Amino acid sequence: MVSTHYKKPMSLPVAKNTIIDFNQVSFQFPDDEEAVFQDISFSVQKGERVVLSGPSGCGKSTLLYLMNRLYPSNCDGKLNGSLQLWNKDAANYAPGEINARIATVFQDPDAQFCMPNVEQEMAFTLENLHVPRKEMERRITETLEMTGLTPFRKTTIQTLSGGMKQRVATACAILMQPGVLLLDEPLAHLDPLTAQEYVEWLDRLQLSRSLTIVAVEHRLDLWGPFFDRAIHVQSSGTYPVEMNPMRSSMNFPKRTTSIQSVVAFEACNISVRMKEKQLLQDVSLCLQRGEIAILAGPNGSGKSTFLKTICGILKKSDGHIQYGIIYPGYVPQSPEHLFVTQRVDDEIRFSNRTDDATIDDIMLRLRLDEIQNAHPFSVSHGQKRRVAIGAMLADKRPVLLLDEPTSGQDASALQELFHLIDERAKEGFAILMVTHDMTFAAAIADTIFLLKNGELTGRFENNGLLKHAEVLRDHKLASPFGACPHV
Amino acid sequence: MSSRTWLHDMNPALKFILVVISMLTLAWFFNPWTPLIFFLGIVLLQFLFSRVNWKIWFLLMIPIGFTAIGYLWTTLLFAADTTGNVIWVWRGFEVTDEQWKTALSLTFRVFAFSSMSLLFAFTTDPVKFVMSLMQQLRLSPKLAYGVMVGYQFLPVVREEFILIRHAHRLRGIGKEKHAWQRLLGMRRLLIPLLAGAVRRAERSAFAMEARGFTGERRTVYYEPIGIVGRDWLMTIVIISLLTVSSIGGLLLS
Numbered sequence: 001m002v003s004t005h006y007k008k009p010m011s012l013p014v015a016k017n018t019i020i021d022f023n024q025v026s027f028q029f030p031d032d033e034e035a036v037f038q039d040i041s042f043s044v045q046k047g048e049r050v051v052l053s054g055p056s057g058c059g060k061s062t063l064l065y066l067m068n069r070l071y072p073s074n075c076d077g078k079l080n081g082s083l084q085l086w087n088k089d090a091a092n093y094a095p096g097e098i099n100a101r102i103a104t105v106f107q108d109p110d111a112q113f114c115m116p117n118v119e120q121e122m123a124f125t126l127e128n129l130h131v132p133r134k135e136m137e138r139r140i141t142e143t144l145e146m147t148g149l150t151p152f153r154k155t156t157i158q159t160l161s162g163g164m165k166q167r168v169a170t171a172c173a174i175l176m177q178p179g180v181l182l183l184d185e186p187l188a189h190l191d192p193l194t195a196q197e198y199v200e201w202l203d204r205l206q207l208s209r210s211l212t213i214v215a216v217e218h219r220l221d222l223w224g225p226f227f228d229r230a231i232h233v234q235s236s237g238t239y240p241v242e243m244n245p246m247r248s249s250m251n252f253p254k255r256t257t258s259i260q261s262v263v264a265f266e267a268c269n270i271s272v273r274m275k276e277k278q279l280l281q282d283v284s285l286c287l288q289r290g291e292i293a294i295l296a297g298p299n300g301s302g303k304s305t306f307l308k309t310i311c312g313i314l315k316k317s318d319g320h321i322q323y324g325i326i327y328p329g330y331v332p333q334s335p336e337h338l339f340v341t342q343r344v345d346d347e348i349r350f351s352n353r354t355d356d357a358t359i360d361d362i363m364l365r366l367r368l369d370e371i372q373n374a375h376p377f378s379v380s381h382g383q384k385r386r387v388a389i390g391a392m393l394a395d396k397r398p399v400l401l402l403d404e405p406t407s408g409q410d411a412s413a414l415q416e417l418f419h420l421i422d423e424r425a426k427e428g429f430a431i432l433m434v435t436h437d438m439t440f441a442a443a444i445a446d447t448i449f450l451l452k453n454g455e456l457t458g459r460f461e462n463n464g465l466l467k468h469a470e471v472l473r474d475h476k477l478a479s480p481f482g483a484c485p486h487v
Numbered sequence: 488m489s490s491r492t493w494l495h496d497m498n499p500a501l502k503f504i505l506v507v508i509s510m511l512t513l514a515w516f517f518n519p520w521t522p523l524i525f526f527l528g529i530v531l532l533q534f535l536f537s538r539v540n541w542k543i544w545f546l547l548m549i550p551i552g553f554t555a556i557g558y559l560w561t562t563l564l565f566a567a568d569t570t571g572n573v574i575w576v577w578r579g580f581e582v583t584d585e586q587w588k589t590a591l592s593l594t595f596r597v598f599a600f601s602s603m604s605l606l607f608a609f610t611t612d613p614v615k616f617v618m619s620l621m622q623q624l625r626l627s628p629k630l631a632y633g634v635m636v637g638y639q640f641l642p643v644v645r646e647e648f649i650l651i652r653h654a655h656r657l658r659g660i661g662k663e664k665h666a667w668q669r670l671l672g673m674r675r676l677l678i679p680l681l682a683g684a685v686r687r688a689e690r691s692a693f694a695m696e697a698r699g700f701t702g703e704r705r706t707v708y709y710e711p712i713g714i715v716g717r718d719w720l721m722t723i724v725i726i727s728l729l730t731v732s733s734i735g736g737l738l739l740s
Contacts, residue, residue, distance in 0.1 A: 068697055108690050111687045115635060157639075169694075332653075337679055339679065
């Protein structure tokens with residue numbers, strides 16, 4: 001993290017420009033012992049670009065839901081203090097009234113639409129607001145024009161990419177002609193290049209509409225110089241404010257390679273055909289013990305298919321794999337997909353391939369002993385991943401394949417992931433990891449493999465690739481240096 | 488050939504009401520002719536006014552055919568009513584004309600009911616159906632859009648199902664020798680699938696509410712689904728078919 005200089009909030013803001021004002025607000029969920037927030041204060045002015053930042057789980061999203069009035073009515077929480085929107089107490093607005101003035105874009109691109117195509121989804125929004133039909137037509141056309149989404153008017157939303165879905169969600173929000181656009185970690189499910197494109201797109205949009213933007217975000221580094229002000233979320237008191245917040249991309253510790261000269265795994269000329277479609281074509285790749293390799297490439301290039309093929313989940317049509325006694329282990333993007341028991345401890349012991357002493361050792365090394373009686377679905381995301389890796393180690397799998405472990409992770413989670421992987425490599429495991437995050441790749445990888453259209457297009461020593469800006473662009477990867485160089 | 492889209496274009500709510508009326512009416516007729524005439528009429532209507540994929544239609548008719556034969560067979564074997572003239576004897580087993588009539592009536596009834604349901608299923612877009620239920624039959628928007636969200640989830644859930652099954656395969660589940668073991672293993676898929684679904688459902692609900700959805704009745708529709716002249720024409724055609732088969736059945740039996 002770059003050191004930050006907090007500034008005291010400037011003199012009291014002019015009342016007429018204050019849109020959102022939290023004054024000594026406390027909030028508590030009905031089932032909780034303690035309040036999420038105690039006497040917090042901050043405000044947002046008209047036309048600003050503000051980011052509420054803080055680590056995962058600090059209550060940022062709760063704040064956001066308080067602003068768009070989804071809370072407290074949806075959770076029966078207790079709200080004290082004064083929360084004013086446009087100088088009127090938030091509780092005095094009719095249901096649905098505030099949602100038209102404070103529009104929200106959520107983080108999950110797959111769970112914010114209810115209609116089949118873009119036009120119908122936009123119409124759904126306007127129907128909620130009882131807009132006359134002629135005006136609907138005009139507003140939809142106008143908004144599509146403004147957001148550059150006109151060609152997608154009749155497109156089925158499910159067929160769009162994550163980045164496009166977020167643009168459609170944003171367009172639906174702007175359609176309501178809101179005073180404030182709230183963004184709830186809109187980049188969390190996007191890869192860095194798509195995220196960068198979304199930020200540039202939003203930047204142009206904000207300039208043309210002079211929208212007020214309030215975002216909740218834990219990865220400030222993805223936004224470049226987009227925000228005017230950062231409000232640092234805490235559990236109590238007046239929030240510290242930072243003007244023109246910028247973070248350079250994350251810094252990871254230097255690591256020394258732990259490659260041993262023994263080959264751990266070799267895949268030769270792997271081809272996969274499914275339903276007449278060639279998914280992989282002659283992919284060959286070799287990993288040594290202790291090696292950390294990255295597999296990168298555009299969406300749909302066959303990265304996940306490759307991982308699933310070399311660990312034996314999918315059948316290969318051609319080629320052969322040398323893997324020693326047992327197939328490589330595989331940790332999917334959602335590690336919970338692997339879980340088949342009701343306790344963390346059972347989960348590790350499930351395959352019954354290891355003696356108790358080794359299991360205890362694994363539990364200790366992955367810090368699973370503290371949660372060994374918990375239900376594997378109830379622990380945090382980072383812990384789930386450790387459980388999944390633990391299960392793979394207990395299977396005595398010599399190679400670990402990780403599918404997109406970086407996506408949606410905040411800074412401290414990425415640091416934790418870095419150490420987790422580094423330690424496994426030092427223990428002699430070979431690791432192959434799919435990621436779009438080239439900053440993370442640059443910090444951790446020994447080698448980087450690029451895949452495109454089902455073919456391996458290159459093998460680079462870590463430092464080699466990152467100098468080839470064209471190669472990166474060609475594989476839809478963001479450069480690790482500086483997130484948004486041209487905003 | 489434009490008439491081949493008429494059933495597809497028809498107002499879904501109206502079509503649905505017609506299906507319900509037909510079924511309720513047919514339930515009152517115990518002669519074999521009424522359901523038979525109705526069944527043939529529905530097939531003819533489908534042929535004239537829709538672009539049904541007949542290959543799939545026949546495929547779906549196979550299990551229905553088996554059900555129908557099952558009805559025929561069991562009614563003949565186990566009928567309580569053994570009055571009437573014996574028309575067929577085989578190894579001490581007798582079939583009377585009354586029994587035969589009841590059996591045929593049940594059989595054709597299966598065909599009539601299922602052909603009507605298939606006609607509806609084949610010619611109706613589910614999205615338009617829900618919208619029409621909301622617009623014509625005053626279905627609550629909360630329920631209607633709830634169904635819509637569920638419908639959007641189907642492909643996502645299917646994808647997740649595949650992902651979970653892949654992950655489980657790695658852990659040796661789904662590779663058991665016996666089919667019943669594999670079937671039992673399926674229960675492990677449910678927890679992660681349900682966990683994901685609950686999370687997504689909550690997110691969707693929030694997203695809808697954030698777009699101003701309150702569940703109250705809407706005053707304007709962007710795509711109003713109306714009832715036009717041709718809908719009434721189709722209604723008359725179907726009602727006539729129903730009348731003709733009812734009266735025809737009574738006269739013939």
